Amino acid sequence: MDIKKLLNDMTLEEKLGQITQLNAIFFKKDNTADITGPASKLHITEQDALLSGSVLNFIGAKDMKEIQDVAMEKQPHHIPLLFMQDVIHGYRTIYPIPLGMGCTFDEELVEDCARMSAKEAAVSGVHVTFSPMLDLVRDARWGRVMESTGEDPRLNGRLGAAFVRGYQGDDLKGKYDIAACVKHFAAYGAPEAGRDYNAVEMSEHALREYYLPGYKACVDAGVEMLMPSFNTVGGVPSTANKLLLDKILRREWGFDGIVISDYNAYREMVRHGVAEDDKDAAAKAINAGCDMEMMSATTYLYAKELLDEGRITMEQIDTAVLRVLELKDRLGLFDNPYRAADEKEEAALHLCPEHRTLVRRAAEEAAVLLKNDGVLPFSKKLRKVAVIGPFAAEKGIKGFWACAGRDEDCVTVLAGVRALLPDAEVATTPGCSFELGATEVPDLENAVELACEADAVILCLGEYQKMTGEGNSRATLTLSPAQMELARRVIDANKNTAVVLFNGRPLVLTELDKIAPAILTMWQPGTEGGNAAARLLFGDANPCGKLSMTFPWTDGQCPIYYSHMNTGRPVKNPKVITENGYCSRYMDAPVDPLYVFGHGLSYNTYTYDNLTLSADSIRPGEQLEVAVTVKNNGERTGKEIVQLYIRDRVASVARPVKELKDFAKIELEAGESAAVIFTITEEDLKFHTADGSFAAEPGLFEVFVGPSSDEGLKAEFRLEK
Numbered sequence: 001m002d003i004k005k006l007l008n009d010m011t012l013e014e015k016l017g018q019i020t021q022l023n024a025i026f027f028k029k030d031n032t033a034d035i036t037g038p039a040s041k042l043h044i045t046e047q048d049a050l051l052s053g054s055v056l057n058f059i060g061a062k063d064m065k066e067i068q069d070v071a072m073e074k075q076p077h078h079i080p081l082l083f084m085q086d087v088i089h090g091y092r093t094i095y096p097i098p099l100g101m102g103c104t105f106d107e108e109l110v111e112d113c114a115r116m117s118a119k120e121a122a123v124s125g126v127h128v129t130f131s132p133m134l135d136l137v138r139d140a141r142w143g144r145v146m147e148s149t150g151e152d153p154r155l156n157g158r159l160g161a162a163f164v165r166g167y168q169g170d171d172l173k174g175k176y177d178i179a180a181c182v183k184h185f186a187a188y189g190a191p192e193a194g195r196d197y198n199a200v201e202m203s204e205h206a207l208r209e210y211y212l213p214g215y216k217a218c219v220d221a222g223v224e225m226l227m228p229s230f231n232t233v234g235g236v237p238s239t240a241n242k243l244l245l246d247k248i249l250r251r252e253w254g255f256d257g258i259v260i261s262d263y264n265a266y267r268e269m270v271r272h273g274v275a276e277d278d279k280d281a282a283a284k285a286i287n288a289g290c291d292m293e294m295m296s297a298t299t300y301l302y303a304k305e306l307l308d309e310g311r312i313t314m315e316q317i318d319t320a321v322l323r324v325l326e327l328k329d330r331l332g333l334f335d336n337p338y339r340a341a342d343e344k345e346e347a348a349l350h351l352c353p354e355h356r357t358l359v360r361r362a363a364e365e366a367a368v369l370l371k372n373d374g375v376l377p378f379s380k381k382l383r384k385v386a387v388i389g390p391f392a393a394e395k396g397i398k399g400f401w402a403c404a405g406r407d408e409d410c411v412t413v414l415a416g417v418r419a420l421l422p423d424a425e426v427a428t429t430p431g432c433s434f435e436l437g438a439t440e441v442p443d444l445e446n447a448v449e450l451a452c453e454a455d456a457v458i459l460c461l462g463e464y465q466k467m468t469g470e471g472n473s474r475a476t477l478t479l480s481p482a483q484m485e486l487a488r489r490v491i492d493a494n495k496n497t498a499v500v501l502f503n504g505r506p507l508v509l510t511e512l513d514k515i516a517p518a519i520l521t522m523w524q525p526g527t528e529g530g531n532a533a534a535r536l537l538f539g540d541a542n543p544c545g546k547l548s549m550t551f552p553w554t555d556g557q558c559p560i561y562y563s564h565m566n567t568g569r570p571v572k573n574p575k576v577i578t579e580n581g582y583c584s585r586y587m588d589a590p591v592d593p594l595y596v597f598g599h600g601l602s603y604n605t606y607t608y609d610n611l612t613l614s615a616d617s618i619r620p621g622e623q624l625e626v627a628v629t630v631k632n633n634g635e636r637t638g639k640e641i642v643q644l645y646i647r648d649r650v651a652s653v654a655r656p657v658k659e660l661k662d663f664a665k666i667e668l669e670a671g672e673s674a675a676v677i678f679t680i681t682e683e684d685l686k687f688h689t690a691d692g693s694f695a696a697e698p699g700l701f702e703v704f705v706g707p708s709s710d711e712g713l714k715a716e717f718r719l720e721k
């Protein structure tokens with residue numbers, strides 16, 4: 001396809017249509033309500049809407065083909081539509097929420113899951129997914145922490161790149177490849193007070209050092225598209241933020257893909273108070289570097305006037321349109337506008353056994369065993385098991401962003417346990433509801449009786465999938481009074497109890513940790529959640545997930561993260577409440593969280609020995625090898641995530657007390673040991689220095705290798721001048 005020639009042939013309206021993304025509803029054959037419905041709110045006519053170059057919100061191959069037919073027939077140059085969708089953690093077969101995937105520390109698994117969902121999405125007609133989400137998250141009050149892989153820039157960047165590879169394949173030419181769109185650029189994960197859409201205020205140093213590397217890793221991995229965030233950064237909404245979109249993204253990073261706004265974000269600039277009206281908003285977004293507008297039509301409506309007034313240029317419009325047409329071309333849409341959309345393949349691939357097996361493994365490896373006094377794993381010989389709690393038989397465990405996923409496809413814990421132990425007697429009651437502020441436990445006495453009679457109890461607590469995700473921030477992170485009352489009484493009745501949590505964010509579990517013999521978080525595990533939980537609880541699978549986000553001791557600690565600064569007045573013991581003042585403490589809580597980043601237990605114990613460095617010092621350009629021996633002391637095969645952190649002792653700016661630089665997931669048989677070797681390069685030691693450069697400064701560095709951010713062996717080396 002001669003894209004440049006096509007561009008030259010197009011009218012201004014057609015061009016503007018290509019950079020306007022609308023709801024697929026406008027293209028529905030039976031849609032007669034568009035003028036009174038969504039289109040009227042956008043102030044455009046039906047004819048205008050039909051010029052739009054891309055759509056979102058459609059379901060399945062049949063739908064897609066019908067919409068594509070309508071669009072291509074109506075558009076003067078018969079240009080195919082780009083179909084975009086939020087395919088975040090699976091299309092129909094759902095794997096754990098990204099925060100759970102972060103806990104796998106497993107690039108290969110993430111890539112495989114992204115590949116699987118690309119395949120399922122491609123046959124349903126999706127060309128672009130609004131994923132991965134690379135917002136660094138350190139405040140569990142923010143509901144969208146579930147969409148991020150966690151609080152660490154290095155981990156996020158490596159997993160983000162794996163998502164991109166999984167979606168896009170090598171070159172987008174593969175039948176099942178889809179384009180990825182990294183979001184939300186930038187720092188959307190740091191809204192003030194953890195409240196969604198709120199302002200982000202941070203220094204450019206913190207932005208560049210901690211918040212931007214994740215997005216950058218995706219740009220380096222060749223991501224096709226990028227979405228600016230809703231929030232302001234330093235007072236300027238990302239959608240109109242020249243520092244972010246022009247200076248950093250386009251000029252420093254050389255990103256030449258499509259920048260698409262978030263939903264209605266152009267118009268929201270009026271509410272932010274930085275644009276006078278919709279027309280002004282369009283000018284600001286275009287001048288900052290946005291190419292496409294999602295779910296509003298300000299560009300379409302006002303670009304002509306803006307061009308006439310010289311506030312935007314034709315070159316800006318043409319560049320944006322060209323980017324869109326080129327992506328359509330690279331996806332092969334001009335040759336085959338249906339691309340991979342195929343009802344038969346949908347039927348064959350969605351929820352197929354191979355995909356179910358993959359997402360079950362993902363759910364097993366994302367789960368984190370937070371505590372175990374030795375009750376787990378339960379014996380498979382148990383005769384009587386009670387599965388109690390509001391999530392015992394709850395199918396709503398797929399998570400917030402599972403657009404084509406269905407609750408009815410999900411396996412509950414109850415079903416998983418019954419399938420695994422066909423001969424056992426399995427009793428159940430929800431006990432209480434999962435409502436946020438529930439205080440009553442209507443079936444308490446029955447729950448206690450079932451617990452008393454059972455050989456073991458699986459107590460399924462947590463937060464419902466719609467209690468996290470977009471717009472769902474929380475000011476308190478504890479379980480409801482009803483769930484806690486249920487927990488107290490059930491655990492009191494039967495000490496052979498394991499709590500299984502379904503949660504989309506770190507919760508405050510301080511009381512539960514004191515009373516529960518074992519706690520396993522499944523996050524929102526997806527389609528195979530119940531089978532994965534049962535296999536973990538009864539030892540068919542061995543937990544290996546490690547937290548990618550800190551669990552606070554109390555809400556008031558938020559934001560809280562492992563790679564904090566030391567301060568000039570650190571407390572002596574951050575694990576206990578410090579009595580004396582004039583140090584960086586809380587009077588009513590310890591400084592440390594309940595569960596640290598990187599924490600996660602197994603049914604084995606692993607020992608770490610012989611930490612050796614290949615040299616005491618290195619010069620710029622040289623590498624350092626860090627070796628450690630890890631031994632499985634347990635009786636089962638298991639996977640261990642070996643973590644390497646460093647600390648730069650003295651630098652021109654204060655450096656975090658620890659920073660993850662590398663990790664390795666290894667599998668060891670019972671009694672087996674293995675050497676793990678990491679390589680530290682000068683690149684790993686670089687940071688944004690006081691003079692604004694990105695460089696490594698000579699001096700002393702500490703190296704920590706261990707099973708979490710809080711444990712392990714330590715060594716030192718110097719970087720010479």
Ligand code: NOJ
Pocket residue numbers: 056086130183262263470
């Ligand atoms: C708004 C969300 O912020 C974004 O993540 C999503 O991709 C779009 N809506 C489209 O659904």
